[in-house]
Amino acid sequence: MSVKMIEVRWHGRGGQGAKTAALLFAEAVMATGKYIQAFPEYGPERMGAPVQSFNRISEEPIIIHSGIKNPDYVVVLDSSLMESVPVTEGLGKGGKIVINTSLSTSKIAQKLDIDISQVHVVNASQIALETIGRDIPNTPMLGALVKVIGTLDINGVLEDIETKLTAKFRHKPGVMKGNLTSIKRAFDEVKN
Amino acid sequence: MIKKVYSKSKLVAKTGNEVIAEALRQIEPDVIAAYPITPATEIVQIFSQFVADGVVKSEYIAVESEHSAISATIAASAAGARAMTSTSSQGLSLMWEMLYIAAGLRLPVIMAEVNRAISAPININADHSDTMGTRDAGWIQIYSENSQEAYDNIIQVTRIAEKAKLPAMVTMDGFITSHCMEVVEVYPDADVKTFVGEYKPERYLLDIKKPYTLGAIDLQDYYFEHRYQLAQAVRDAKDIILDIAGEFERTFGRKYGFYEKYMLDDAEVAIVIIGSTAGNVKAVVKELREKGIKAGLLKIRVYRPFPSEQIAKELAHVKVIAVMDRSDxxxxxxxxxxxDLTASLYSAGVVGPKILSYVYGIGGREFSSEQIVDVYEKLGKVASGAEKPFKGVEYINIRIK
Amino acid sequence: MKKEEKKLTAAELPIGGIIEAGTAVNFHTGSWRSERPVWNKEKCINCLVCWISCPDSSIKVVPDERKTSIIAGIDYDHCKGCGICAKECPPKVKAIVMEQERK
Structure with a gap:
């Protein structure tokens, strides 16, 4: 499709927030002035089952409405999915994968049989535990993805998420702060 | 940067379902009666929250089935209310007999329909089998390509239905549009309210000063005239649809008609399609044009009434046409x-174009850009005489043998 | 012979099969009768069983001085002469009897 269009595929387990992450990510990116799409894998959702969700980002209005087969970026919320789901499927030579893991990039590259330059790792689960107090890796992974894509404005994204979360957690300001810190930390800590 | 068409509007990231619920909040009908069904559930779920929170003054009737949902909506409409409902697939099937009654009683009931396959076997994904089955029930049918169109269509159809005195449904593709978050321009509440105005029925059952009988028996001597009136009302709705589209464009800036043409005027080969796949076809047409192939697209928006004469004119110059049906x-x-299309062209004396019939996307089956290119290639070969047009129906992306 | 009714065209008919309310009053089904019920005021005990039983609401009822409903007669414009009132009138009372319609 269009050169300017960025396509993202999220892998998670039902209940882990892969869909929410894609929606939150899209809204935040829209706030920085880009056209977006966010959609789940179409079908019944079940707790624990492998699920996917998708994003498109573009400078131009997005007119296509089809599944994403060749994503530019793949985000894996749960590293155990690497065992059971072909997470690199359709990922071209220039594509990048961002994984929530404690393992090194070289180990992951070996495991997935792709070039090390394509692999980015961040321990989002640990970040989430330290900042939010629960293992919800989808929010920090937003920060990691923004860093890896490189062309997005992290401050704009953070501002929008702050607005959204302020409204959602108006009775629990601590939760909001933890979420924002987790995004910032993952943005800083994700490495190739 | 994201461009706005209407300066006073707000850009939001919303799914098709969310944006329909938003439109319903702005229209604030007197009554909504509905029963939840995938993938339309969120529309009434979000709206019922608006009711519970006191955001709207609408009466929300929670019913025990879709048959009751449409019955309550019809009754509310007969009583003089602006009444709406929402459903999909099996829900629409359960509404069946009442769809004809809404039309026969000439009540402007509004429905937000999310297109989904019908059972059996059970399937929750998009195709047009549900609403296509109801195509001749006397309802106006407007199909949407994306969330923006679904939002704009539901606002327009409120006026159209009330002016035409016909029930009307606005549809969008299940999951593909209903669950896809996109950038949508949402107009200020006050502007939407001004556009749809207040519903003032000419006659209504709760008018005790001017009572009347509704739904009485109507036999050999009068039934035919009443059914003719209905068929004629659907024909006459064409002018109303264009008038209101014109007013909508003057107010909010977006242009709507019976259909959308995309590079069609000088096209040699063209696809005719309905719904969300039109966008994918546009992207392919753009690429083919860059290669010098004279490809075009006609996306039908208003399917009932069917813009028969207009479509015949628009397609008369095309050498080969593929009509893409998302329902068999x-x-x-x-x-x-x-x-509908071949009958329209034949009746208008347009016999030049060769017309091929394709069925695609049943039960949510993928129809990829590559497959769209394949269709245009076939059309090109038929146009040049290299290949003959096939007879009957061609199925895309299916395992037959 | 009855005059031929002028039938309305699609253009003239109210839409949606709407008709005016209460038009049954104008339709005199009394002409269908071959037997007519005859009510005897002297025998009647005003039990109202005939009034409850009549399928055509043709037993006329009025309030008396104590605002209690009493029978006032039979609406021959609408009574079809089915005889249910005569059948239901208590045997010991026999305030309604059916007679041949005189035409």
């Missing part, structure tokens, strides 16, 4: 859009 017909002949 068990007629033993051809699927719905193909049947």
């Amino acid at each position: 017909s068990c007629s033993g002949a051809f699927p719905p859009i193909y049947s």
Whole structure:
């Protein structure tokens, strides 16, 4: 499709927030002035089952409405999915994968049989535990993805998420702060 | 940067379902009666929250089935209320007999329909089998390509239905549009309210000063005239649809008609399609044009009334046309859009174009950009005489043998 | 012979099969009768069983001085002469009897 269009595929387990992450990510990116799409894998959702969700980002209005087969970026919320789901499927030579893991990039590259330059790792689960107090890796992974894509404005994204979360957690300001810190930390800590 | 068409509007990231619920909040109908069904559930779920929170003054009737949902909506409409409902697939099937009653009683009931396959086997994904089955029930049918169109269509159809005195449904593709978050321009509440205005029925059952009987028996001597009136009302709705589209464009800036043409005027080969796949076809047409192939697209927006004469004119110059149906017909002949379109061209004396019938995307089956290119290639070969047009219906992306 | 009714065209008919309310009053089904019920005021005990039983609401009822409903007669414009009132009138009372319609 269009050169300017960025396509993202999220892998998670039902209940882990892969869909929410894609929606939150899209809204935040829209706030920085880009056209977006966010959609789940179409079908019944079940707790624990492998699920996917998708994003498109573009400078131009997005007119296509089809599944994403060749994503530019793949985000894996749960590293155990690497065992059971072909997470690199359709990922071209220039594509990048961002994984929530404690393992090194070289180990992951070996495991997935792709070039090390394509692999980015961040321990989002640990970040989430330290900042939010629960293992919800989808929010920090937003920060990691923004860093890896490189062309997005992290401050704009953070501002929008702050607005959204302020409204959602108006009775629990601590939760909001933890979420924002987790995004910032993952943005800083994700490495190739 | 994201461009706005209407300066006073707000850009939001919303799914098709969310944006329909938003439109319903702005329209604030007197009554909504609905029963939840995938993938339309969120529309009434979000709206019922608006009611619970006191955001709208609408009466929300929680019913025990879709048959009751449409019955309550019809009754509310007969009583003089602006009444709406929402459903999908099996829900629409359960509403069946009442759809004809809404039309026969000439009540402007509004429905937000999310297109989904019908059972059996059970399937929750998009195709047009549900609403295509109801195509001749006397309802106005407007199909949407994306969330923005769904939002704009539901606002327009409120006026159209009330002016035409006909029930009307606005549809969008299940999951593909209903669950896809996109950038949508949402207009200020006050502007939407001004556009739809207040519903003032000419006669209504709760008018005790001018009572009347509704739904009485109507036999050999009068039934035919009443059914003719209905068929004629659907024909006459064409002018109303264009008038209101014109007013909508003057107010909010977006242009709507019976259909959308995309590089069609000088096209040699063209696809005719309905719904969300039109966008994918546009992207392919753009690429083919860059290669010098004269490809075009006609996306039908208003399917009932069917803009028969207009479509015949628009397609008269095209050498080969592919009509893409997202629902099959068990007629033993051809699927719905193909049947309407070929009859329209033949009746208008347009016999030049060769017209091929394709069925795609049943039960949410992928129809990829590559497959769209394949269709245009076939059209090109038929146009040049290299290949003959096939007879009957061609199925895309299916395992047959 | 009855005059031929002028039938309205699609253009003239109210839409949606709407008709005016209460038009049954104008339709005199009394002409269908071959037997007519005859009510005897002297015998009647005003039990109202005939009034409850009549399928055509043709037993006329009025309030008396104590605002209690009493029978006032039979609406021959609408009574079809089915005889249910005569049948239901208590045997010991026999305030309604059916007679041949005189035409």
